[in-house]
Amino acid sequence: MKKAVLLFSFGLCLTVFAAEPVAPKPLNTTCPVSGKAADPKITWVYEDQTFAFADEASRQKFEADRAASLYQKLGGKAALEAAVELFYVKVLADKRVNHYFEDISMIKQKRKQKEFLAAALGGPNPYVGKDLRTAHADLDGLNDTHFDAIAEHLQATLQELKVDPALIAQAMAIVGSTRDAVLNRPQSAKP
Structure with missing residues (x-):
């Protein structure tokens, strides 16, 4: 499974990121x-x-x-990049949600999504973007139907990439835990 995901992501990364030189990060001081x-x-x-x-x-x-980490079990950076690219192909083809992406830079959106998912799944770097409530606050009419459509596309993407069902369940639980923040609802009471 990992070999297939890595080969797919390698080819995808070559085409998507060939024009994006990446500067090395400076060594952390903390x-x-x-x-x-x-x-x-x-x-x-x-x-x-x-x-x-x-x-x-x-x-x-x-x-x-x-x-x-779940991040590493899913295949790390290369697998996550491949998954996000495939995920947005599905999202942008879906009339239930694609209107939310009409006037945004998909290059920036994909980068932010990769950073967020990497951090949420246990990757090495903390997420430093907008919190989920702020990032989704201006999306008029955003509701459970939209959230479910996005989750459906993520699950279908992971299944298409032949990720182990137990790992998909873990990833989907993490995604599900963001529902209240994405939909700007009060936080659910913790048991």
């Missing part, structure tokens, strides 16, 4: 695990990005957390 000052001698490279840590225990925890 440890992503402990929040303490990072030691530039204690590093780990993950998906072509070098992370610095305060100590070896923090580096090991970060590495273990990446390996155990």
Whole structure:
């Protein structure tokens, strides 16, 4: 499964991202695990990005957390990029929701979606974009039907990419947990 997803995403990334040079991120100065000052001698490279840590225990925890993340189990950055590209093909063909994307830059939208999903699924970088309520506040008439259509397309995309059904269920649970924020409703009471 991972080989098929990676091969698909590799080909897709070559065509979609060939014109987008990516500058390397500067080395972080704060440890992503402990929040303490990072030691530039204690590093780990993950998906072509070098992370610095305060100590070896923090580096090991970060590495273990990446390996155990849903993000990594789904195939990491390359698989997520392929999924988002295929997902938006479905979304833009759907008359129930495509009007919400008429006047926006799909290049920016896809980039933001990849960043958000990566963080939500346990990727290495925190999401720094708008929160879901703010990002969806101006979408007139947005309701459960629209949310369900988007979720349906994500699930169909993951199924098409032959992702394990147990991983799809985990991803869909995370997506479902965002419903109140996306639809600007009061937060559901936690049990």
